[in-house]
Amino acid sequence: MMPSLFADINKSFWFPEQASTFATQIDFLYDVILWISILFFIPIVVAMVYFMIKYRERPGYRGSPEALHNTTLEITWSVVPTFIVVWIFWEGTVGYLNMQRLPPDTEDVKVTAKKWNWNFKYKNGAENPELHVEIGKDAKMIMRSEDVLHSFFIPAFRVKRDVVPGRYNYLWFQPTVEGTFDLFCTEYCGDNHSLMNTKVFVHDKAGYEKFLAEAIKEPDDIVERGKWLYERKACKGCHYAGKEGSQGPGPSYNGSWGKPVPLAVGGEVPFDENYVSESILNPIAKVRKGYETAAAMPSYKGQLKEEQIEAITAYIKSLQSAEPPKK
Numbered sequence: 001m002m003p004s005l006f007a008d009i010n011k012s013f014w015f016p017e018q019a020s021t022f023a024t025q026i027d028f029l030y031d032v033i034l035w036i037s038i039l040f041f042i043p044i045v046v047a048m049v050y051f052m053i054k055y056r057e058r059p060g061y062r063g064s065p066e067a068l069h070n071t072t073l074e075i076t077w078s079v080v081p082t083f084i085v086v087w088i089f090w091e092g093t094v095g096y097l098n099m100q101r102l103p104p105d106t107e108d109v110k111v112t113a114k115k116w117n118w119n120f121k122y123k124n125g126a127e128n129p130e131l132h133v134e135i136g137k138d139a140k141m142i143m144r145s146e147d148v149l150h151s152f153f154i155p156a157f158r159v160k161r162d163v164v165p166g167r168y169n170y171l172w173f174q175p176t177v178e179g180t181f182d183l184f185c186t187e188y189c190g191d192n193h194s195l196m197n198t199k200v201f202v203h204d205k206a207g208y209e210k211f212l213a214e215a216i217k218e219p220d221d222i223v224e225r226g227k228w229l230y231e232r233k234a235c236k237g238c239h240y241a242g243k244e245g246s247q248g249p250g251p252s253y254n255g256s257w258g259k260p261v262p263l264a265v266g267g268e269v270p271f272d273e274n275y276v277s278e279s280i281l282n283p284i285a286k287v288r289k290g291y292e293t294a295a296a297m298p299s300y301k302g303q304l305k306e307e308q309i310e311a312i313t314a315y316i317k318s319l320q321s322a323e324p325p326k327k
């Protein structure tokens with residue numbers, strides 16, 4: 001079906017499922033405008049075609065030389081549409097202001113966009129590359145970008161707002177349906193813009209609390225902890241950990257450990273603990289050959305503790321063999 005080209009979760013003809021309070025309001029106004037347009041378009045076109053035929057130039061036909069008019073008809077077709085468009089403007093403005101005005105008691109999530117990941121940070125400090133929210137509760141996104149312009153878009157909630165470097169932007173919504181929905185970056189932000197899609201999970205109250213409690217726990221095993229950090233600290237967006245040789249914007253993690261790293265400036269260095277640690281804290285110190293033009297990785301100085309860098313190192317070390325990558 002045609003609509004499936006436009007959106008992946010189809011509940012109505014044009015749009016994905018309505019999963020927030022905004023969605024019902026916005027779709028209502030959209031439908032009203034659509035139907036008004038259809039109801040005007042059809043009689044106007046029909047009358048136009050009819051008059052074209054009826055009053056066409058032909059042998060023996062003489063049109064009236066005077067321009068006639070009908071005051072009642074003209075006032076009606078000016079006044080009625082005026083009321084309709086003013087009503088549409090009013091409804092649109094109220095809806096827009098409602099989206100702008102942040103409600104008082106919200107569940108706040110700090111959203112960080114960077115090439116090419118989302119990071120969501122919750123009230124208890126938990127971080128996650130996917131968004132989790134509670135059904136029936138107003139959620140507020142406090143959004144910033146670490147590099148370029150991105151845009152936060154949840155089609156099922158009908159919310160979209162740019163995420164701008166150098167300032168905070170806000171957005172709120174109230175989810176009304178439990179389930180999983182798409183979350184996109186909808187502003188072209190570089191090579192891998194299309195990878196900046198993730199999911200939003202709408203939980204019930206207990207499910208949301210459970211998520212928060214689990215998301216804060218780092219795994220005990222050092223390799224597992226490294227993988228956990230890799231997924232949450234935006235390493236995953238650029239450095240693939242899949243089968244050896246798979247390529248992302250940055251060098252792959254798999255199969256790199258212990259091998260010499262050819263440098264952009266010439267020469268090589270061993271891929272060891274020092275190289276990993278230095279590359280995390282000061283990514284431009286030793287750029288790998290072939291990645292000179294890759295978008296510069298941001299420094300993780302102050303964002304990762306020594307112990308966390310060790311865990312990531314252990315994870316990279318574990319990705320050595322031709323064995324299938326751990327899921």
Ligand code: CUA
Nearest residue numbers: 150185187189
């Ligand atoms: Cu971020 Cu497109």
